[in-house]
Amino acid sequence: MPLSRALEPLTVLAQKRKPLLWLMLVSGLMGIAAFMEPVDLALLTLRNKIRAQPVSGEVVVVGVDDEAIATTGPWPWNRARLAALTDRLFESGADRVFFDLYLPPLEPKGDRAFAEVIDRHPGAVFLASTNDYAADGKARVLEPSSLGDTAEVVSTMKFLRYWNGVPDLAYRQVIGDRVRRSMETAIAGIDGRLGEKFPIDYSYTLASIPYASAADVITGRSELDVKGRTVVVGLNSKTLSTRLAVPGQGHATSVFVTVLGAETLKAGRPAVLGWWPLWMLAVAVSTALLYGSNRLKWMLGVPGLSMLVVLPLVLEHAHVFVEVAPALLLAVGSLVVFAWQQVLERRRELGLVHPVSGLPTVNAMLRREDLISSELLIAARVRRFADIVSTLPPDFEHELTKLIAARLSIGTTGAQLWHGDDGNFVWLTNAAELELVVDQFKAMQLIFRSPIKVAERSYDVDVAFGIDRETALPMSHRLASALAAAHAASEEGVCWMVHDPATAKAKEWKLSLLGELDDALEAGHIWVAYQPQLDLRTAVISGAEALVRWTHPVRGPISPMDFVEIAERNGRIGKVTAFVLDRAGAVTRDVLRRNPAFRMSVNLSPSELSSSMIVDVxxxxxxxxxxxxxxxxxxxxxxxxxxxxxxxxxxxxxxxxLGIGIAIDDYGTGMSTLEYLRKIPATELKIDRRFTNALLDGPADRAVMVSTIELAHILGLEVVAEGIETPEQLFALAQIRCDRGQGYHIARPMEDSDLKEMIAYPAKVKANG
Structure with missing residues (x-):
């Protein structure tokens, strides 16, 4: 038996467990890379607020604050003043005094006075040291010297994180070439190994830390009781000291963070478990929730989710610290998958979800009453779908169908797909954009040129499309029509077909359009309309787009989608383009006399690019x-x-x-990538009307438009927005530096005489509406 066949049961099992495996992989990587740290910080801040508690009161702060500096003199003080401060603290009964300050040598007499005070209290005075890292990454050692022989030098080095705070502290640090224990461990009397860290418990409130200004202590005005307590002296000036973020409590100077770290150790040596214990619990909970029996889901799944929220609070109360965000990500993701599975199961029971693809069925579409009947109904039919499925190993049809649906979704720009039987898919799109839909069909055929690989085999998949435009008919009738058109296109080997329910006479007329085309050009029935373009920076008309029109003497206006398509299929589009270019050239010559900056835009058919004849025209x-x-x-x-x-x-x-401008039309609806923008020698980018219409729908739609405009400007392209229909859209586009715009709010397509009159007597259209 081949190895691949022997491994098929394991492969099927992995497919069924794929949601959980992906969630485990993503959440595990998030935990390893610490990407969830911001979420953990937010959750920890919330838990700290719940656990808010006062400090022990055994450690007090004496601050060299703005009041002390104003009273005693600018910092740094003469050491004689610090000597007086230290004497006053010990006279008041202080047990130990820690200086959370860097004290370099200053005036010799003052330094000697301070050293004498330190020596009178052996083992009771502690001085700070740290490594000062310069911009080049080299450390400069900041150690006190000539300040007594009996003071222990301790480390005050703290490492800030991106949120301008200190999440944890080291028990010991290497300062210069010596290992120093940290000030927090010296205060608390709990030590650890070099390189070992402990988290700061920020549930202790800053407001509960006993505090007095150094000025009040020196002058004897302080009411702070320091008897038998540890005193930490540090900078607390708004101008001299760096303020650190304290989660949930604002900002404080380094000396207060030192006290919070010491209070953490005084409550006992904290245990740090990291993220993986709760993550393992989340794995068990998620497995039970997604794949366990109903009894197991209620016994383990629901209580387990509650434990992930409550357990960190209980553990932190016991001085055990954990990271919960990766576990919550896994649990919440599993909960979402579980809820979606329940919805799908319910829909399957009602026959509204296809059992293979998981997409809504056409029955689900027919049961919806909110579908817009004025939209085009598109059907896609996969040729030889049954033959391909018959060659697949068991349980792999769903993978093939999923890959087909994914490729279709790229071309439908996110429209809802409904899945029928025998390789049929259906969706709705805007009825006013048939040309765009045809472009999408061609793009999707390009996408499907790449074989689809399933079960280590490659399959060539070809798709044909059918369109129904009979918006007045019931949806069930339209569905049958679209599927019939797709089937006919598949049988005839063409890309797409439109369902045509018209009479035989109407069909004959449509076939005769090609024969009437030449006569219509000569008789003037085919003419050119011009839609003005507004410069959004100067609010004046700076260009126009030439649009071909056919007014039939009997049937009235004929849609360009009809006769242009016929002309393209029968090699006659070149004559139409030459006619439009000739009329547009004549109008451009006249308009340039009034506005030398005017530019005329003319559409080119894709088929005309296959040769250089258009260059001669x-x-x-x-x-x-x-x-x-x-x-x-x-x-x-x-x-x-x-x-x-x-x-x-x-x-x-x-x-x-030649100097001709090249515009990329309907940008964003086709295969828009940087690679294509790099290849096409464009000078302009015309953004499709659907993005203009969605501009005011929300921040995400505005961000898409802003980023597109910025990208175009970086590439040296001007940006033209199509479909401007409201003054609010016009104002918003001007605000985000779009160059030009066109649409019904600016002007509808008009005859050449009206365009010339508009240029000759300009009426400014203000960008603010």
Whole structure:
């Protein structure tokens, strides 16, 4: 038996346990890399507030604060003043005095006086030392000298974290070439090994620490009782001392953090368990919750989740510190997966979720009453789906279906997918954007050119698409129509088809459009409309987009989607493009006399990029109307440019060398990546109207637009926003430095005479609406 076949049961088991395995991997990596530290800090702050408690009162602070400096003189003081302060403290009954200050040698007489006081109290005075790290990373040792022989020198070195606070302290530190115990361990009388650390218990409140100003102690005005207590003298000036963050309590100077560290040790040597014990508990809880029996879920799952919240409080009360964020991430993620499993199970019971893909079924779609009937209904059919599934090992159909759905989701820009039988998928999209939908079909076909690998085998998957546009009909009828169109496209080997329920006469007319096209060009029934573009910086019209139109003498306006598509399929689009370029060139010549900065944009069909003939057409228009090349911009979607291959890129580069502007049209709806932006020699980026319409929907949509504009500017591209329909959108785009915009709020497409009049008598459209 092949090894791969023998391992299939284990593979299936791993597939079923995949959600838990992923959650364990992510949460475990978060714990190892300490990425969850901000969350742990927030949770610890909350628990500290719940456990808030006063200090023991056995350690008091005497601060060299602003009052003391104002009374006694600027810092650093003459050591004779510190000698007087120390004498006063011992006379008041202080047990020990710690100086949380760096005391370098100063005036010799004062230093001797201070040293004599220290020597009169052997073993009761402690002086600070630390390593001062310079910008180059080298340490400068700060140690007291010539200040008595009986004082123990202890370390006050603290390491700040990103939140400007100190989470833990070392029992011992290497200062210069000597090992010093920390001031906190000296105060508490609890020692540890070099390199060993303990967390600071920030549940002790700063307000409960006994405090007096050094000025009051020196003058005898202090009411602070220091008898039998340990005194810590430190800087507490707003101008001289660095303030450290104390979680949940604001900020305090280093001397107060020293006292909190000492109080932590005085309560006993804390135990530090890290993140993995609670994480292991979370693994057990999550396993029970996701894969256990109903009885096990209620016996272990629900109480286990509660324990993850309560247990850290209980442990910290017992002076045991743990990190809970990775465990909570695992537990909460498992809870979300569990809830989703319950929803899916309920839907499966109702037949609303496909048992293979997990996607909603078409029955679920038909039962929804909130679907917008005015949208296009799209069906995708996977060719030879049953044949591919028949060759797969058991239990791997769901993986194939999942990969197909993932590729479809890329092309549908996040639309809801519904799963039918026999490799059919359905979704809705905006009815006003059929050209965009066709571009998406082409992009998805490019995506599906890469084989899909399942169970160590590669499969070529081909997809055909069907469109239903009969918005007035019931959804069940539309579904059948879309599926029928997709089936017909699959049978005929084409990319897509539109379901056409019209009469035979209407079908004949549609087939006759190609024959009428030449006559319509000659008779003037095909004409060019111009939609103005507004410069959002100056609030004046700076350009326009040329749009082809056909007004049939009998049937009225014909949608460009209909006749342009026919012209493209039958090799006649070049004639239409030449006509549009000629009319646009004539209008541009006239407008440039009034506005030399005016630019005219003309759309190019993807098929025209496969040869350099379009370059000759453009060169001829420029020469005929004597217009500068930079006054003309040719628009092409980046999906089309890449789909047509190297020939298209070569044509675009040749056009760009003429001085013609190149605009990437409908940006964000195709295969928009930095690689494509780098390849296409573009000068402009036209952002699709759906992003403009979503701009005011929320911070995320605004952030997408802002980042797109910033990226374009970095690449040297101007940005044009399409579909501006409200003054609020116009104002918002101006605020985020979009260069130009077009849409119905600025002006609708108009005839050339109206455009010329607008340029001749400019009426400014203010960006603030």
């Amino acid at each position: 453009v060169r001829s228009v420029l020469a005929r109307y004597q217009i500068p090349p930079d006054a003309l911009v040719l628009e092409i979607t980046e999906t089309a440019a890449i789909a047509e291959g190297q020939a298209a890129l070569a044509t675009l580069n040749e056009l760009r060398m």
